[in-house]
Amino acid sequence: MIKNISNLGDAAVYCDFGIEVNKETNSKVINYFNNLREQKIEGITNLTPSYNKLIISFDLRLTNYDKIKKKIESLELKQIKKISEKKIEIPVCCDETFALDLKRLENKLNKTSKEILDTFFSKEYFCYMTGFIAGMPFFGDLDNDMQAKRLETPRVKVPKGSIGITEQFCNIYTFESPGGWNIIGNTPLKVFDPTNEENPNLINPGDLVKFKKVNINEYKNLNE
Amino acid sequence: MSENYFKVTRPGINTTFQDSGRQQLHHVGIPTSGVMDQRNYILANKILQNENNHPVLEFAYQGPKISYHGQTINFTVTGSVNFNIIKNNQEIKGNCYQANTLEDGDQLDILSTDKSVYGYLSFSGKPVVNYQWKSCSTNTKAEIGANDGKKLELNQKILIQDIKRISKRSLNYINTKIENIRVIKGTNFDYFSDDAKNIFFKKEFTVTKLTDRMGMRLEGEKLQNIIDTNIKSEGLVKGVIQVPADGNPIIMLSDHGTIGGYPKIATVISADFDKVVQLPPGSKIKFKQVNLNDAETIFKLYEMETTNLISKIT
Numbered sequence: 353m354i355k356n357i358s359n360l361g362d363a364a365v366y367c368d369f370g371i372e373v374n375k376e377t378n379s380k381v382i383n384y385f386n387n388l389r390e391q392k393i394e395g396i397t398n399l400t401p402s403y404n405k406l407i408i409s410f411d412l413r414l415t416n417y418d419k420i421k422k423k424i425e426s427l428e429l430k431q432i433k434k435i436s437e438k439k440i441e442i443p444v445c446c447d448e449t450f451a452l453d454l455k456r457l458e459n460k461l462n463k464t465s466k467e468i469l470d471t472f473f474s475k476e477y478f479c480y481m482t483g484f485i486a487g488m489p490f491f492g493d494l495d496n497d498m499q500a501k502r503l504e505t506p507r508v509k510v511p512k513g514s515i516g517i518t519e520q521f522c523n524i525y526t527f528e529s530p531g532g533w534n535i536i537g538n539t540p541l542k543v544f545d546p547t548n549e550e551n552p553n554l555i556n557p558g559d560l561v562k563f564k565k566v567n568i569n570e571y572k573n574l575n576e
Numbered sequence: 577m578s579e580n581y582f583k584v585t586r587p588g589i590n591t592t593f594q595d596s597g598r599q600q601l602h603h604v605g606i607p608t609s610g611v612m613d614q615r616n617y618i619l620a621n622k623i624l625q626n627e628n629n630h631p632v633l634e635f636a637y638q639g640p641k642i643s644y645h646g647q648t649i650n651f652t653v654t655g656s657v658n659f660n661i662i663k664n665n666q667e668i669k670g671n672c673y674q675a676n677t678l679e680d681g682d683q684l685d686i687l688s689t690d691k692s693v694y695g696y697l698s699f700s701g702k703p704v705v706n707y708q709w710k711s712c713s714t715n716t717k718a719e720i721g722a723n724d725g726k727k728l729e730l731n732q733k734i735l736i737q738d739i740k741r742i743s744k745r746s747l748n749y750i751n752t753k754i755e756n757i758r759v760i761k762g763t764n765f766d767y768f769s770d771d772a773k774n775i776f777f778k779k780e781f782t783v784t785k786l787t788d789r790m791g792m793r794l795e796g797e798k799l800q801n802i803i804d805t806n807i808k809s810e811g812l813v814k815g816v817i818q819v820p821a822d823g824n825p826i827i828m829l830s831d832h833g834t835i836g837g838y839p840k841i842a843t844v845i846s847a848d849f850d851k852v853v854q855l856p857p858g859s860k861i862k863f864k865q866v867n868l869n870d871a872e873t874i875f876k877l878y879e880m881e882t883t884n885l886i887s888k889i890t
Binding site: 358359360361362363364366373385397398399400401402403404405406407409412413416417481482483484485486487488490526527529544546549552553556557 | 603606719762844845
């Protein structure tokens with residue numbers, strides 16, 4: 353199932369599941385991730401799943417690349433029932449104070465703002481991974497006619513709660529952070545909660561989300 | 577019982593509480609964090625006979641100035657650091673890698689790190705700080721860890737508990753500077769032109785000012801990418817060298833983002849992390865290629881050297 357295993361430096365294993373980015377490949381990544389997590393293999397310090405890769409970092413004082421590689425190759429894979437796979441509704445306000453790049457997208461996508469938002473809100477999205485900054489979810493897939501490149505000059509500060517789109521993906525900025533995605537709205541929902549150590553992320557890989565359009569008054573009420 | 581505490585009269589440039597960091601959280605997007613220079617952290621706590629994961633203050637370039645109040649306590653400073661102990665308005669020059677003493681009313685003034693970046697201050701008592709995911713390591717970007725995820729601030733009062741006294745212990749040690757950073761070829765090495773590969777291993781790079789706990793940005797001859805300047809975002813580890821479209825390498829450090837979308841040209845070997853983080857802006861460095869076996873052997877030697885240093889503390 354893993355197409356290629358190699359080393360990333362001297363303290364990590366790089367598992368490549370193939371070049372395609374789709375739900376099927378990503379589900380394989382998540383299944384390996386869940387299996388390895390359950391095994392609690394000595395020395396593993398982090399498991400980082402992404403669209404089509406799984407990176408396993410380890411403590412070089414306790415183990416090494418060959419040992420971890422053997423463990424992965426001899427892993428008896430179980431189809432672990434995902435802890436996650438929730439359906440989550442995300443309220444999003446696309447008021448012009450939040451939708452920083454909507455006008456720009458009209459040109460990029462050759463659509464009106466209304467068409468862009470109608471298409472965006474019409475479907476459910478799959479969470480491929482979380483990361484970059486704490487709790488940031490990456491979703492897919494946007495329709496082919498909704499795919500825009502990143503901003504030429506990334507913003508130094510993208511506001512917290514921003515909903516961004518680029519290529520076939522969309523995300524939520526859990527903190528104010530630098531970023532280059534096209535911002536089309538903002539959610540008042542708390543997506544990352546550091547006080548909840550057990551499960552700090554509202555959205556986890558495998559979850560499905562449905563964005564729900566709210567107006568500015570609803571947004572303000574939800575924010576209170 | 578009266579309180580033991582220090583008051584911050586100057587916070588310093590980037591002073592944060594750190595320990596060994598937090599694990600098993602990259603998949604939710606939380607970096608490991610923890611001390612930048614592992615060896616100097618370990619030595620600070622070994623000199624004071626503290627537990628392995630004891631919280632310390634890490635500072636960069638200029639350290640904090642504090643006044644101490646309470647029962648007599650020991651402290652040590654590690655790294656290449658200039659500092660003074662002030663007793664009854666008299667300044668006494670301090671020595672690194674030595675258990676020193678602070679009495680009620682004494683002050684400690686950590687002036688600067690010498691031709692290096694990070695230094696460590698540890699006490700023979702436990703600073704009262706908040707823990708998240710079993711670590712007090714401060715990540716100022718995600719506002720996680722000690723001090724509500726913030727740097728040390730002016731006029732703050734930090735309580736210290738469980739103070740023990742230790743005998744006068746010290747270590748003779750001088751930090752050396754690294755010139756050749758040893759790396760293993762990266763997973764996207766072949767994204768770069770033959771020229772770029774040559775430049776990477778033969779030419780000098782300069783450490784720029786855009787360097788912090790997240791990463792070290794370098795500048796040199798541009799590294800030309802012949803395939804794609806973006807990859808599908810994937811996991812990162814400490815030491816990975818990413819090259820964005822501008823052709824300048826960035827080395828991932830303790831607070832690095834957990835995933836990234838730039839090609840990976842190489843990864844710094846674990847044995848060289850402590851020395852790399854100590855390179856101030858303006859430093860010139862070269863990369864030297866080693867293979868995985870070499871890197872593992874070099875790491876064993878590095879570990880033996882640390883163990884040997886610990887055994888020499890008397």
